[in-house]
Amino acid sequence: MHMGFTAEESAFRDEVRAFLAENLPEHVREGARNTPSVFVEPDIGDEWQRILFEKGWLGYHWPKEVGGTGWDPVQRYIFEKECALADAPSLSVLGLKLVAPVIAAYGTAEQKARFLPRILDGSEKWCQGYSEPGSGSDLASLKTRAELDPDTQTYRINGSKLWTTHAHYADWMFCLARTNPDVKKQAGISFLLVPMHQPGITIRPIITLAHDHEVNQVFLDDAETHARYRIGEEGQGWEIAKFLLENERGGSCAAPRLLADIAKLRQAAGSAPSGSNGAYGHLDAVQARITALELEALALETTELRILADLKAGRRPGSQTSLVKLVASSLRQKIDEAFVDVFGVYGLQLPLERPLYGNSAPEPVGSREAQLATPTYLNGRAWTIFGGTNEVQKTIIAKTVLGL
Numbered sequence: 001m002h003m004g005f006t007a008e009e010s011a012f013r014d015e016v017r018a019f020l021a022e023n024l025p026e027h028v029r030e031g032a033r034n035t036p037s038v039f040v041e042p043d044i045g046d047e048w049q050r051i052l053f054e055k056g057w058l059g060y061h062w063p064k065e066v067g068g069t070g071w072d073p074v075q076r077y078i079f080e081k082e083c084a085l086a087d088a089p090s091l092s093v094l095g096l097k098l099v100a101p102v103i104a105a106y107g108t109a110e111q112k113a114r115f116l117p118r119i120l121d122g123s124e125k126w127c128q129g130y131s132e133p134g135s136g137s138d139l140a141s142l143k144t145r146a147e148l149d150p151d152t153q154t155y156r157i158n159g160s161k162l163w164t165t166h167a168h169y170a171d172w173m174f175c176l177a178r179t180n181p182d183v184k185k186q187a188g189i190s191f192l193l194v195p196m197h198q199p200g201i202t203i204r205p206i207i208t209l210a211h212d213h214e215v216n217q218v219f220l221d222d223a224e225t226h227a228r229y230r231i232g233e234e235g236q237g238w239e240i241a242k243f244l245l246e247n248e249r250g251g252s253c254a255a256p257r258l259l260a261d262i263a264k265l266r267q268a269a270g271s272a273p274s275g276s277n278g279a280y281g282h283l284d285a286v287q288a289r290i291t292a293l294e295l296e297a298l299a300l301e302t303t304e305l306r307i308l309a310d311l312k313a314g315r316r317p318g319s320q321t322s323l324v325k326l327v328a329s330s331l332r333q334k335i336d337e338a339f340v341d342v343f344g345v346y347g348l349q350l351p352l353e354r355p356l357y358g359n360s361a362p363e364p365v366g367s368r369e370a371q372l373a374t375p376t377y378l379n380g381r382a383w384t385i386f387g388g389t390n391e392v393q394k395t396i397i398a399k400t401v402l403g404l
């Protein structure tokens with residue numbers, strides 16, 4: 001298998017690199033660099049989304065006929081890698097990467113025309129209503145109920161969604177709801193698009209250990225949505241939910257950001273005093289620890305490139321995506337732990353204010369990097385939970401790869 005880039009791919013990389021150098025504003029880079037959370041704040045994300053929208057470089061997970069860039073998986077990887085190297089913010093996946101490909105694949109012409117342009121230009125924001133109290137890993141057991149009034153063709157929805165990321169910024173929620181309780185649990189689920197700004201929706205913030213407000217519990221009490229906002233047929237929700245999850249995990253580009261962070265870790269360790277002789281990063285044990293992380297990230301990158309080659313050849317990556325999710329999220333947490341260690345006592349600050357960039361950011365003790373270490377570490381505990389926990393990924397790998 002050829003692992004290098006072709007001449008066209010290298011030219012594309014140069015084009016992306018030049019665009020980022022010219023168009024990624026310094027305060028946006030600064031915001032991305034100093035965000036301890038998995039998800040960047042909308043002020044930073046929105047500005048970057050607008051710039052990419054104007055360039056026509058946004059819908060790179062979308063089919064070309066609905067406004068996608070038409071890039072192949074290798075171009076997507078190159079783009080994401082260059083963005084990681086330039087400290088560009090990761091854009092919210094909820095609209096662009098999760099629901100948009102679903103609407104493109106399963107939506108009617110009217111649904112595509114209604115929703116996709118507003119996702120692309122950022123004028124409507126989305127949240128994901130899958131998990132519920134008691135239904136996370138066992139998602140098919142979800143209890144939120146949607147009943148259709150045959151006269152008005154309106155669904156009345158009752159239940160509660162949990163851990164709903166950025167529900168407080170969202171205009172719409174894509175939501176799994178039970179429309180038929182009398183059939184096998186997977187067969188009774190439908191995929192509904194629900195407007196968030198209505199009396200039947202209440203959002204309760206959940207403030208996490210790191211003091212971030214990213215996730216929420218959303219209560220649906222006689223919330224309504226019209227049947228024209230159901231994607232696919234009634235009962236097709238489980239198939240669509242799986243399509244979305246496969247998209248969420250497939251074609252990931254985790255390694256470039258991990259490698260960029262390992263380079264920053266090496267730099268931080270190189271200047272942090274060890275308390276004995278010279279910098280902390282010069283100690284053999286520290287060098288070995290950072291090199292082990294780097295080797296793991298390089299192996300991950302090889303796996304990601306192999307998956308891209310599969311996707312480019314029209315093959316589905318299957319359970320390899322579980323492998324990537326497992327390794328990438330564990331590695332992310334090991335890097336976060338190493339940052340806390342490198343900064344020693346300065347790495348133990350836990351500022352309560354947000355954001356940690358801009359004029360109102362709290363003054364760090366030591367450096368801004370040291371101030372970010374513990375919030376990032378705490379926030380990052382979620383990596384091995386969302387998008388399917390690592391224990392569940394291990395079960396998938398055990399069954400499908402190892403045949404156990």
Ligand SMILES: Cc1cc2nc3c(=O)[nH]c(=O)nc-3n(C[C@H](O)[C@H](O)[C@H](O)COP(=O)(O)OP(=O)(O)OC[C@H]3O[C@@H](n4cnc5c(N)ncnc54)[C@H](O)[C@@H]3O)c2cc1C
Pocket residue numbers: 127128129130131132134135136137138162163164165166215382385386387388389390391392395
């Ligand atoms: C920061 C964050 C953001 C999130 N954002 C969203 C969002 O926007 N929308 C959304 O719908 N959901 C979201 N989630 C929810 C996430 O998808 C669920 O938390 C996850 O699927 C786990 O479900 P659960 O929390 O119900 O835990 P449970 O399923 O109850 O699991 C509890 C523990 O048991 C283990 N476990 C469960 N089943 C098995 C099994 N069969 N074998 C072995 N171990 C098992 C799990 O690994 C875990 O350690 C988010 C979660 C987090 C932490």
